[in-house]
Structure formats: C-alpha cells, structure tokens
Amino acid sequence: MKKTVMKTVTAAAVLAVGCGTAAAADKWDMPMGYSASNFHSMTGAEFAKCVTKGTGGELEIVTHPGGSLFKGNEIKRAVQTGQAQIGERLLSAHQNENALFGVDSIPFLATSFEDSIKLWKAAKPEFDKLMDSQNLVLLYSVPWPAQGLYFKKEVNSVADMKGIKFRSYNTATGRLAELTGMLPVQIEAAEISQAFATGVAESMVSSGSTGYDRKVWESLTHFYEVDAWLPRNYTFVNKDSWNGLNDTVKNVIHGCAEIAEYAGYWRAVQYQEFTIGQLAKNGMTVAKAGSKLKGELEAIGTKMTGEWLEKAGSTGKAIVDAFKASQ
Ligand code: PCA
Numbered sequence: 001m002k003k004t005v006m007k008t009v010t011a012a013a014v015l016a017v018g019c020g021t022a023a024a025a026d027k028w029d030m031p032m033g034y035s036a037s038n039f040h041s042m043t044g045a046e047f048a049k050c051v052t053k054g055t056g057g058e059l060e061i062v063t064h065p066g067g068s069l070f071k072g073n074e075i076k077r078a079v080q081t082g083q084a085q086i087g088e089r090l091l092s093a094h095q096n097e098n099a100l101f102g103v104d105s106i107p108f109l110a111t112s113f114e115d116s117i118k119l120w121k122a123a124k125p126e127f128d129k130l131m132d133s134q135n136l137v138l139l140y141s142v143p144w145p146a147q148g149l150y151f152k153k154e155v156n157s158v159a160d161m162k163g164i165k166f167r168s169y170n171t172a173t174g175r176l177a178e179l180t181g182m183l184p185v186q187i188e189a190a191e192i193s194q195a196f197a198t199g200v201a202e203s204m205v206s207s208g209s210t211g212y213d214r215k216v217w218e219s220l221t222h223f224y225e226v227d228a229w230l231p232r233n234y235t236f237v238n239k240d241s242w243n244g245l246n247d248t249v250k251n252v253i254h255g256c257a258e259i260a261e262y263a264g265y266w267r268a269v270q271y272q273e274f275t276i277g278q279l280a281k282n283g284m285t286v287a288k289a290g291s292k293l294k295g296e297l298e299a300i301g302t303k304m305t306g307e308w309l310e311k312a313g314s315t316g317k318a319i320v321d322a323f324k325a326s327q
Contacts, residue, residue: 025057028085028241032065033072034189038213039271040233041065043142043264044088047235050256055249061086072188076236080135085241091141091232092170099311100130103319104143105172106308107228107301113269115327116143116230122322126315127234137242140257141234142264145207145272146227149289150220152202158296167192167201170231172304176205179300189214196220208275209268217282224289225276226297235260 032044041063048061064070070078075087076094095102103123104110110119120141131138155161158180166182168174169189177184182203187195189210195201196219203220210216211223235257242250280286289297309316 025060027060027062029069030061030063030086030088030235031067031069031075031078031084032063032088033067033075033090034065034233035213036065038065039209039267040088040142040144040264043260043267044235046263047140047256047260050259051253054252054256059245059249059253067188067190072190076136079236079238082238082240084238086139086235086237088233088235090169091234092172095171098130099308099313099316100126100319102170102172102308103312103316104232105170105229106305107172107176108298109301109305109320110229110323111146111227113143113230113265115323116232117265118326119319119323120232122326123319126319131236132239135239136236137239139235139237139253140261140264141232142261143230143232143268145209145268145275146225146230147205147207148226148228149224150204150206150211150216151222151224152220154222154285155224155293156290157292158300160293161203164203165199165201167195167204169204169206172308173205175304175307176300179303180297192216193218207272208279209271211284212275212278215282217279217284220284222285222287223276223279224287224293226289226294228297228301 030044030048032041034041044063044065048063052060070084070087072089073093075084075089078084079087092102092105095105100123104116104119110116127138149155151164162181164182166177166184167187168177168184169186174184174186185195185201187201189206192201192204192210193214193216196216205226205228208223211220245253276286309320
C-alpha cells in the first residue's frame with residue numbers, strides 16, 4: 001500500500017516537472033489601436049506585465065499599441081481568427097455587426113463615469129454570451145472620458161454644423177453627423193491629426209483625451225463639453241488560445257484583468273480633467289455647449305435611442321431597463 005502511494009507521488013512529481021518544462025514561455029501578441037501614451041494603452045501595458053510576472057513568465061503578453069501590429073479596425077477579426085491571441089478595441093466599432101456593441105454610444109443615456117459602470121454591469125452578461133458565440137472571451141473593459149464636440153469655429157446650434165466634414169469613429173457617430181447635417185468620414189484615432197491637417201475632416205465628437213493625444217489644437221479651435229456618452233474599449237482573447245491555458249494561468253489573467261478594469265477606470269477619471277485643461281492651455285476655446293445646442297442634441301439623442309432600441313430588440317430593452325433601475 002505504502003509503496004503504491006510512494007510510486008504515485010513520484011509519478012506526480014515527475015509529471016509536474018515535465019509539465020513545467022513543456023508549458024514554458026508561451027508568448028501572446030496584444031494589438032491595440034490607440035497611441036502608446038494613451039491611458040488605455042498604458043493600462044494594457046500594465047496588464048501585460050501583470051500577467052507575465054504573475055505567471056512567472058509561463059505566459060508573456062506583449063502589447064503593440066498605435067495600430068502597429070493590426071490597425072484598430074482589423075484587431076477583432078485578427079483575434080477571432082487566431083492571428084493574434086489577445087487584443088483591445090473600441091467596443092462600439094462593431095455595432096454594425098450587432099447593435100449590442102453600440103450600447104455605450106447611445107447619446108445621453110449614460111453620461112457620467114458612475115453611470116458608465118452601471119450600464120456596463122447591466123450589459124456584461126449579454127456581452128459574455130455574444131462574444132462566446134464569436135470565438136472570443138471577454139476580459140476587461142475601460143471607458144473613455146465623456147464625449148464632446150470639436151470644431152474649427154464657434155458653434156451655438158445644430159444649424160451652425162451644416163455641411164461640416166465630420167470625423168466619425170462608429171455607426172452612431174456617423175448617424176449623429178447625418179442628423180446634424182454634417183458630412184461623416186470614418187477615420188481611426190491614429191490617423192486624425194493628418195486628417196485635420198489636410199482638411200479631410202474639420203470636426204469630431206470625442207473625449208478630451210483623444211484631442212490631447214492627437215494634439216488637435218494644431219488644426220481645431222473649439223471644444224464643447226457635451227457629455228454625450230462614454231464609449232468603452234474592451235480586451236478579449238481568442239477562445240481556442242484561452243482553452244489551451246491551464247487554470248493557474250487563467251486565474252492570473254482574471255486577477256490582472258480585474259486590476260486593469262479598476263486602474264483603467266481611475267486613469268480615465270483623472271485623464272478627463274487633465275486633458276480638457278490641456279486643450280485650453282494649448283489655445284483652444286473650451287466651454288460647455290450652449291443651451292440651444294444642448295437641447296437640439298438631446299432631441300437627436302432621443303431619436304437615436306429609439307433607433308437603437310428598435311435594432312437591439314428585447315435584449316437591448318432589457319439592458320436599458322436594468323440600467324435605469326440601477327441609477
Ligand atoms: N476616443 C476614441 C473613441 C472615443 C474617444 O474618446 C476616438 O476618438 O477614436
């Protein structure tokens with residue numbers, strides 16, 4: 001009896017050593033769409049370090065910010081098809097695939113950091129399911145600061161926006177342009193400095209963060225705080241890559257993802273004030289949108305909310321209801 005136990009223990013020990021050797025040093029590439037200095041990219045870099053350190057190097061994650069490995073609009077497909085094992089992308093960039101992805105870009109639904117968390121909590125179970133059906137595993141998500149409007153002139157009403165070339169970043173921002181009489185052109189954040197410099201675009205809706213990251217004061221003059229919505233980035237893993245991990249590594253990743261979601265959120269909160277201050281410091285006129293403009297935009301928001309609810313069906317309605325109940 002004793003002998004058998006000894007044998008088993010020895011076999012287990014050998015097996016453990018064997019496994020340790022076989023599992024050594026897996027490396028995952030993590031493409032990201034935004035510049036290395038952006039707070040999402042910094043959060044991703046810290047997350048990657050956390051995993052590399054926490055697994056003792058058994059899994060190394062290497063981030064590739066600024067669209068350097070895959071451009072923003074290629075990242076999700078690259079991870080779905082296993083060209084990269086993990087990646088980060090703007091959640092609402094995929095709302096043309098499924099309206100659910102646009103839940104964070106409904107004008108004037110969730111307009112503060114606190115509400116952004118509540119909306120995410122209401123939506124997350126549906127995202128877990130949706131992503132699972134797309135060969136992906138959702139890890140963490142961090143909001144951008146509130147969205148405001150950038151122009152090259154003073155704007156006090158929707159009529160003032162007519163005919164302006166507007167840089168959009170998803171279907172909702174394209175629709176916003178249409179409803180305000182502007183001309184949408186979809187451009188990744190990594191390319192907007194050039195688009196503004198060459199006049200391809202002359203306006204956008206975005207956070208102070210992206211305006212600061214891309215130094216838009218070189219071309220644009222006005223930023224209106226609208227607090228229209230807080231879109232999110234999300235980080236996801238290819239399901240086959242995920243299934244190939246042992247439980248210890250999975251647990252480390254989950255722990256690091258939780259830290260990243262928390263730390264990223266607070267970075268966003270701090271970055272909002274800092275970056276808007278920087279826009280003003282660099283010569284831009286920064287102001288709250290006037291009451292006429294705000295009222296007109298809110299009416300457009302109500303229309304867009306109705307359109308989204310129609311597309312997102314009962315799942316969308318359940319999320320919005322759950323969010324409102326949690327407010
Ligand atoms: N910056 C990103 C998305 C939202 C934001 O604040 C962008 O403009 O592409």
